Amino acid sequence: MELSTQYNAKEAEKNHYKRWEESGFFTPEINNDENAETYSIVIPPPNVTGSLHMGHSLQHTIMDVLTRRKRMLGFRTLFLPGIDHAGISTQLMVTRQLKDEENKTPQDIGREAFTEKVWEWKHKYGDTILNQIRREGISVDWSREAFTMDESLSIAVRNVFVALYEEGNIYRGARIVNWCPNDKTVLSDLEVEDKEKKDGKLYYLQYPIKESEQLAVSSERRKTLTVATTRPETMLGDTAIAVNPNDKRFRDLIGKTVDLPLTNREIPIIADEYVDMEFGTGAVKITPAHDPNDYEMGLRHNLPQLNVMNLDGTMNEEAGKDFNGLDRYKARRKVVADFEELGLLEKIDDHEMVLPVCERCKTVIETLISEQWWVKMDKMRDMALELKRETDYPRFTPHNPHTKVYTDWLENLRDWTISRQLWWGHQIPAWYDEQGKVYVAKSKKEAAKQAGTSALTQEEDVLDTWFSSWLWSFSTLGWDGDTTSTKDLKKFHPTNVIVTAREIIFLWVSRMVMAALKFVDERPFDDVYITGTVLDENGLRMSKSKGNGVDPLEVFDKYGVDATRMTLAGSATGANFAWRDEKVESYRNFANKIWNATRFCLMNAEGAKVDPESIGICRKQHDSIGVIEDNCRNPHDSKWAVEDLSISNKWIISRLNKTAKDVNEALDKYAFHVAVDKLYHFFWDDFCDWYIELVKDEISDFSNDTESKDQKPKTEDQILARTRIVTILEQSLRLLHPFMPYLTEELWQKLPNTNADLHNVAYRSADATIMLADFPVGDDSLIDEKAESEMQLIFELITKIRNIRAEMQIKPSDKISVHIAANDKTQKIFTENEAQILKLARADEIILAGELDVPEASAKGVLTNGAEIAIPLEGLIDFEKERDRLQNQINK
RNA sequence: GGGCAUAUAUGUCAAUUGGUAGACAGCCUCCCUUACAAGGAGGAAGUUGGAGGUUCGAGUCCUUCUAUGCCCACCA
Numbered sequence: 001m002e003l004s005t006q007y008n009a010k011e012a013e014k015n016h017y018k019r020w021e022e023s024g025f026f027t028p029e030i031n032n033d034e035n036a037e038t039y040s041i042v043i044p045p046p047n048v049t050g051s052l053h054m055g056h057s058l059q060h061t062i063m064d065v066l067t068r069r070k071r072m073l074g075f076r077t078l079f080l081p082g083i084d085h086a087g088i089s090t091q092l093m094v095t096r097q098l099k100d101e102e103n104k105t106p107q108d109i110g111r112e113a114f115t116e117k118v119w120e121w122k123h124k125y126g127d128t129i130l131n132q133i134r135r136e137g138i139s140v141d142w143s144r145e146a147f148t149m150d151e152s153l154s155i156a157v158r159n160v161f162v163a164l165y166e167e168g169n170i171y172r173g174a175r176i177v178n179w180c181p182n183d184k185t186v187l188s189d190l191e192v193e194d195k196e197k198k199d200g201k202l203y204y205l206q207y208p209i210k211e212s213e214q215l216a217v218s219s220e221r222r223k224t225l226t227v228a229t230t231r232p233e234t235m236l237g238d239t240a241i242a243v244n245p246n247d248k249r250f251r252d253l254i255g256k257t258v259d260l261p262l263t264n265r266e267i268p269i270i271a272d273e274y275v276d277m278e279f280g281t282g283a284v285k286i287t288p289a290h291d292p293n294d295y296e297m298g299l300r301h302n303l304p305q306l307n308v309m310n311l312d313g314t315m316n317e318e319a320g321k322d323f324n325g326l327d328r329y330k331a332r333r334k335v336v337a338d339f340e341e342l343g344l345l346e347k348i349d350d351h352e353m354v355l356p357v358c359e360r361c362k363t364v365i366e367t368l369i370s371e372q373w374w375v376k377m378d379k380m381r382d383m384a385l386e387l388k389r390e391t392d393y394p395r396f397t398p399h400n401p402h403t404k405v406y407t408d409w410l411e412n413l414r415d416w417t418i419s420r421q422l423w424w425g426h427q428i429p430a431w432y433d434e435q436g437k438v439y440v441a442k443s444k445k446e447a448a449k450q451a452g453t454s455a456l457t458q459e460e461d462v463l464d465t466w467f468s469s470w471l472w473s474f475s476t477l478g479w480d481g482d483t484t485s486t487k488d489l490k491k492f493h494p495t496n497v498i499v500t501a502r503e504i505i506f507l508w509v510s511r512m513v514m515a516a517l518k519f520v521d522e523r524p525f526d527d528v529y530i531t532g533t534v535l536d537e538n539g540l541r542m543s544k545s546k547g548n549g550v551d552p553l554e555v556f557d558k559y560g561v562d563a564t565r566m567t568l569a570g571s572a573t574g575a576n577f578a579w580r581d582e583k584v585e586s587y588r589n590f591a592n593k594i595w596n597a598t599r600f601c602l603m604n605a606e607g608a609k610v611d612p613e614s615i616g617i618c619r620k621q622h623d624s625i626g627v628i629e630d631n632c633r634n635p636h637d638s639k640w641a642v643e644d645l646s647i648s649n650k651w652i653i654s655r656l657n658k659t660a661k662d663v664n665e666a667l668d669k670y671a672f673h674v675a676v677d678k679l680y681h682f683f684w685d686d687f688c689d690w691y692i693e694l695v696k697d698e699i700s701d702f703s704n705d706t707e708s709k710d711q712k713p714k715t716e717d718q719i720l721a722r723t724r725i726v727t728i729l730e731q732s733l734r735l736l737h738p739f740m741p742y743l744t745e746e747l748w749q750k751l752p753n754t755n756a757d758l759h760n761v762a763y764r765s766a767d768a769t770i771m772l773a774d775f776p777v778g779d780d781s782l783i784d785e786k787a788e789s790e791m792q793l794i795f796e797l798i799t800k801i802r803n804i805r806a807e808m809q810i811k812p813s814d815k816i817s818v819h820i821a822a823n824d825k826t827q828k829i830f831t832e833n834e835a836q837i838l839k840l841a842r843a844d845e846i847i848l849a850g851e852l853d854v855p856e857a858s859a860k861g862v863l864t865n866g867a868e869i870a871i872p873l874e875g876l877i878d879f880e881k882e883r884d885r886l887q888n889q890i891n892k
Numbered sequence: 893g894g895g896c897a898u899a900u901a902u903g904u905c906a907a908u909u910g911g912u913a914g915a916c917a918g919c920c921u922c923c924c925u926u927a928c929a930a931g932g933a934g935g936a937a938g939u940u941g942g943a944g945g946u947u948c949g950a951g952u953c954c955u956u957c958u959a960u961g962c963c964c965a966c967c968a
Contacts, residue, residue, distance in 0.1 A: 005928060202968085229968060242968095276967055284968050293966045353968095401896055405963070408895075412964090502963080537904085539961085570916090573906075575897080576961080580904055582917045589930040600927030673906070677915070692927075700926090799934085805922095806934040812923065 003602065003750075007595035009560025009588075012746035017137060020745075025771050026139045028491070031076040033762040039070035040078040040492035042476055043140065044500045044508065045148065045469065047086035048122055049093050052132035054534040054542065054568075054579065055501055057552040061568045061739075062531065062672060063499045064138040068738035069667055071139070072775035074760040078492050079139055080476055082146035083126060087425040087465040088183055088191075088360045094118045094424070111423050111460075118424045132553060137561050137741045139771070144488075146476040148468040149426070157468050158429045158442050159481025160519060165430075165440040169376045170418075172438070176295040177370050177417060178356065181313030181328075182363035185421035186372050188464060189414075190507050192365055195357045202351035203232045203336060204281065206344040207241065207258040210266060225250075225258055225269065226346050228280025230353060231290075232339070233331040235260070236319040237308035238267055240286040242297060245271035247282050262338055263320060270301050289369050305369055313366060328366070373419035373428060373461065380514040381413045387517070394513060394528045397670045398574040402505060402530050409506050418464045425462030432457050470511035473498075473524035484520070493520065497527040505530065529670050532576040534568075539578045550579050562740035563587040569739055570676035590680060591743050594736070597688050598747045601722075601729050604699045607714060608722030609753030610730045615653050616642035616782050617731070642782060647833065648694045649724060650787035655686045656731055661778030663735055676739065683732055690795065691728070694836050695721055726751060730758075734773045745770050790829050794837060796863050797830065801841040801871065804859045810876050815844040821852040822867035 024030050028038070041063050046056060063079060071077040091106075094117055098104050106114040126147075133140070146153060164170040178187040206224035225241060238260055243250035250269070257266045274297060275284050288298025289305040298305060308319040315323040315331045323331050339345040356365040387393045388407055396402035419428060430440045431447040433456055441447035448454040468475070474493050478486030494516070498509060509528055516524035535541060536548040543549065555564050559581075566587040571577045642653060659682040666674035698721045701714075730751055737744040748754050748770035755768045763772035801818055810816060818841065820830060827848045830837060834846055852860075858870040 003927090006930070007928095227968080231968085274966085279967060286968095291966085291968080293968075296966080401963095405896070408964075505963095533962085535961095539904095541962090571905080575905090578904060580917080583904070585930080586916055589928095592930050593928065596928035596931085598927085603927070669908095671908095674908095677906075681915085688928085689932085696927095802933060803935085807921095809922075812925075812933085 003595070003599045005596065005599070007560075007592045007743065009562065009591065009742065010557075012742040013135075013137070013556075013561055016742055016745045017134060020139065020769065020771060021142060023767055023769070025766065025769060026079070026141045027143055028076045028078045028141065030766055030772070031071075031074070031762045032765060033074065033076070036074055036076040036762055038078070038491050039067065039075040040080070040495045041067055041497055041499070042080045042473055042495055043082060044498070044504065045082045045084035045146070045472065046129050046133075047089055048083045048126045048129070048147075049086055049089045050129050052129060052136075052552050054550055054552055055531070056133075057136055057564065058531050058534055058568045058572065059499050059501070060133065060136050060138045061565045062529065062572055062670075063497075064136070064140075064741075065565075065569055065672065065675075065738040066497065066499075066667065068139055068741065068771065069664075069775055071771070072734065072737070072760060072773060073777075074762040074774070076491070076762075077139075078141055078144070078488075080144050080146065080492075081130070081133065081138075081140035081142060082472075082476060083129065083148070084465060084469055085122075085147065085149045085425060087420055087422050087462060088185065088187075090118060090122070091422050091424040092183065092360060094121050097121070106423060114423050135553065135556060135561065137565070139741075144476070146472075148465070148472075152478065152480045153468060153471070153475045154426055155442075155480040155482060156471050156475040157426045157463065160471060160515075161429055161463070161467075162440055162442055163481070163519075164375060169379070170373060170440075171376070172371060172373055174369055174371045175374070175417075176289075176292050176367055177372055179311065179366045179368050179370065180358040180361065180363055181311065181366055182361045183358060183422075184311055186370060186417055186419065187358060187365070188417050188466075191359045192356045193359050194354045195362070195364075196352070197355050198352050200230060200351045200353040200355075202228050202230055202280065202349045204228050204346035204348070205232060205235060205261075205285070205339055206346055207260060207285075208344070209253070210257045210259055224344065225253065225283055226281045227283045227285040228349075229285055230351065231332065232335040233315070233319075233323075233328055234287040234290045234308070235285055235335060236263060236315070236323060236331075237287045237289050237306040238285045239288055239298065239303045239306055240267050240301065241269045242272045242275050242284045242286050243269065243282060244273065244275040244277045246273075247275070247277045249282060261342060261344055262322075262335065270303075272297055272300065290367055292367050295367075295369070307369060309366060309368060311368075372417050373430075373459075373463075375416040375418055377413050377416055377514075380518055381410050383517050384510065384513050385410050387513070387523075393523060394509070394525065397527060397529045402502070402528070406505055406510060410510060416464075418467050419459075419461040420464055421460070422462050425465065426468060428459040428461050428463055430459040432459070466507055466511060469508060470515040471519070473512055473516055474520050474522075479520060481519075489520070494523045495525040497529055498525040499529045499531065501533070502530050527670075530574065531572060532574055534571075535576055535578045537578055537580055542579075555581075555584060559584045559588040560591060560742075562743045563591050565741075566590065566676055566680075566739050569672040570680075572672035574670075590684065591740065593684055593688060594733075594740075594743060595747065597683075597692065598729060598733075598750070600692060601726050602750060604701065605722055605726055605752050607719040608726045610727050610751050610758065611723055611753070612727060612731070612758075614720065614723045614727050615649075615656070615731070617727075617776070617779065645724075647787050647790055647829075648691065648836065650784045651791040652686065652691045652728060653782050654784040654788050655682060656728055656776070657778040657780075657782040659686075659778070660731070660735060660776040661780075661783075664775075664777055667738075679732075679736055679739070683736070687728065687732060690791075691725070693840055695725060697839070699725060730754065731776050733770060734776055737770050737773070741771070748773070793826065793829060793863070793865065794833055797867075797869065798837060798840045800861045800863060800869060801843065804861055804869075804871055805842070808859050808871075808873060808876070810873075812842060814876055815842060816871050816876065817845045817847060818843050819847045819849070819852055819854045819858070819870045819872070820867060821849055821869075822863075822865075823850075826865060826867050 020026060067077050067079040095106055178192050180187055204226050206226045208224050227241060241258060253269050254271045256269050260267050286294045286297055288294045288303050289307040306318060308315055310316045313328045315326045317324045357363060358365060429442060430438050431444060432438055433451050433453060439447040439450045441450060444456060447456055473495055474489060477488040477493055479489055512524045516522055540548060563584050567584045642650060659678050662678045663675045699718060733744040733748050756764055756766060759772045760774040766772055830848060837846060852868050852870055854870040855872045855874060857874050858872045860870045862868050
């Protein structure tokens with residue numbers, strides 16, 4: 001078989017995914033063991049508007065590694081894909097498109113036409129990210145693909161809403177909310193982010209104290225009261241001034257009134273502990289309708305809430321006719337100018353501050369009072385907290401940083417605003433009759449029954465996107481509230497692990513816990529693995545605005561999917577890490593190494609076949625009930641008894657089994673980087689650098705040393721040696737497969753005698769694929785510490801000799817003789833492996849003795865066990881030159 | 893303001909429960925040896941951010957300081 005000398009990743013990627021998918025390998029049904037233990041993961045649904053970024057690829061790789069391994073172990077696995085309708089960002093996207101293409105607004109075309117457009121858009125572009133995901137090679141079951149707005153998931157949403165409403169946990173109420181004037185919708189606190197404003201200003205405005213009350217005030221300066229504000233325009237909605245009751249400066253003013261400039265209103269001066277005496281002037285203007293703190297204070301003091309703004313960020317008529325219709329920033333400038341004209345502008349200071357902005361469109365948020373739908377979170381919160389306290393559930397990996405964050409957040413959890421003033425999403429199942437009375441029901445028909453009339457109009461608002469995603473762990477498995485038990489639900493819920501990013505802990509993880517406990521009376525998943533963040537090469541967060549993002553698809557093209565997956569898994573320690581192309585390059589090289597090692601084995605594979613028994617691996621198959629004896633002989637009885645093999649074979653078999661154990665153990669602990677590291681070094685160092693070199697002569701047909709007596713015909717021994725190396729290689733490919741699916745499948749298919757017999761017993765009827773091969777777990781009885789330490793000694797000897805050769809600059813072609821003084825045991829080991837030592841050290845002879853007896857002109861070295869070695873240099877090096885070289889080194 | 897991380901070779905990162913500080917990339921020397929130059933052999937490179945402490949023994953535990961990052965929070 002002719003293989004090119006370089007691995008072509010694209011070639012391998014082209015074929016296999018399609019075959020895997022079409023053969024049903026990704027579905028749990030491929031497992032024909034009805035009683036097999038299950039393993040399930042639901043993908044955190046990416047936004048329908050999104051495109052793949054490194055964070056996705058990291059998460060997906062991790063989930064796929066976990067899934068592929070479990071599948072190979074015989075578990076009935078389900079890795080379920082899907083996407084999220086992402087209300088705000090999708091609506092934003094389509095609105096923009098509408099503007100660009102037709103110069104229309106959503107309002108121009110109406111709700112129905114608009115949502116139709118979004119659906120069109122979804123069908124056209126929604127597959128983008130799914131196709132990108134396919135490229136990653138992840139083994140998700142596409143037949144179960146879900147979308148948060150699928151019929152069944154929508155029914156689930158409606159049922160959950162109705163249930164919560166009926167038990168009094170959903171209510172409507174006017175509260176102060178975050179409002180995005182651009183998207184014209186309310187936002188939850190979690191959808192608001194902070195933006196630093198370095199050039200902010202703090203305005204000092206003077207409010208005249210009511211004339212009739214000035215008499216009571218002693219000082220001349222007290223004809224006005226100065227307040228400091230960053231938002232002068234909101235003064236039009238002020239309904240009080242507050243000072244701290246302990247502030248001596250203002251004690252005489254409490255209870256007095258000021259004439260609010262630019263309005264005809266008088267407002268009181270009140271006292272409240274909240275006021276910080278140190279900040280500004282110590283007096284604060286209070287605008288209950290436009291600031292969350294002022295809102296709270298307003299409630300405490302029964303202040304009127306005066307709304308002076310429209311929903312688009314302009315001032316309304318309450319602001320007065322001079323301001324009505326003015327944009328908030330224009331209004332700000334006008335207020336300042338008017339104050340200046342009145343002589344009431346004391347000063348303007350520079351003031352760095354933090355502004356709340358819309359997470360999606362980055363518009364500065366308005367806080368205003370608005371009627372919204374809310375979910376009471378207290379009971380669900382308590383359930384989740386109790387579970388955490390009592391059972392440390394959910395268990396986070398890494399544990400330390402995330403556990404406290406989760407608990408703290410829950411403890412301070414407030415009610416959740418779930419309505420959004422959008423058209424894209426699940427429309428709230430509430431209807432109003434002509435009197436404005438509300439009826440919440442699963443359908444209009446049922447609402448009509450309740451109302452006794454069909455003259456009803458549905459609530460315009462839709463639900464927060466997270467109101468559907470919090471059901472994801474069970475809604476994707478068929479739960480819709482009407483149907484509460486399905487086969488999938490029974491088998492795959494709770495899922496085993498959720499793999500996601502830190503910023504999603506509150507938005508999603510915590511809410512999923514609450515939803516699953518509440519609605520299906522189960523935990524949504526066992527473990528939570530929180531990935532680190534992929535940073536750019538300067539250690540900065542990747543972001544669209546900075547343009548420093550690394551596109552996974554480009555990396556796939558350049559280095560191959562498998563190399564990228566290895567890089568990601570190898571970096572998955574739970575900590576953030578900086579992206580480095582060099583890292584991928586080294587795994588690309590690793591892929592090439594695997595390719596070439598296989599190539600070498602195939603060049604010498606005539607007569608050989610993959611046969612686990614040849615290296616003592618018993619085909620004992622495990623399933624969830626126990627051990628299925630399957631053509632299993634005692635490895636120590638077999639005609640290839642491991643005990644009778646050479647030390648180098650015992651050694652590599654030991655290393656293989658140890659590596660298998662390590663990999664399994666690491667993956668059980670989510671220590672992906674450990675697994676990658678073990679595999680990399682086992683394959684490259686142990687298998688390629690040493691084992692292949694050790695057995696090369698034995699398995700090769702040729703030798704360039706024509707005088708060698710070892711040149712053999714194809715004997716049975718040679719065929720067995722070939723069988724062993726091919727089998728070890730095949731086991732290695734299985735271990736590597738979860739990380740490097742394409743390469744390993746490509747090569748596995750080329751190995752001799754790879755067929756469905758190598759599958760885990762659960763998949764014997766499927767077409768041959770490494771995907772379903774039995775995953776090596778490592779056999780303790782094949783771990784041979786003695787062989788390992790003896791080989792270690794041999795390697796050390798060879799390395800030492802090579803070291804001397806390099807240092808003395810002995811030409812590779814020059815043969816040397818090696819004198820060794822060692823104890824009997826060591827001598828015995830070296831004698832038994834003389835041929836291999838001679839070959840790998842390029843030596844002619846080894847002279848073993850209890851003590852060294854060598855010419856003076858010898859290079860010497862000592863091994864860690866005390867054995868001494870010496871290499872006579874006479875005739876090998878030019879002593880004159882060597883002296884010069886050493887002198888030069890000293891000079892340096 | 894509170895919380896949580898991080899600081900280890902030139903760079904990016906590892907290092908189970910405290911037990912000889914490693915990998916990859918880069919760098920230096922030699923080698924296109926018939927699996928692989930995306931390779932092979934060898935090598936140099938670290939007072940583990942600073943200062944204390946506990947211990948036979950500390951990168952690891954404690955105290956403190958410094959720097960950086962992230963999250964949360966209502967300072968106008």
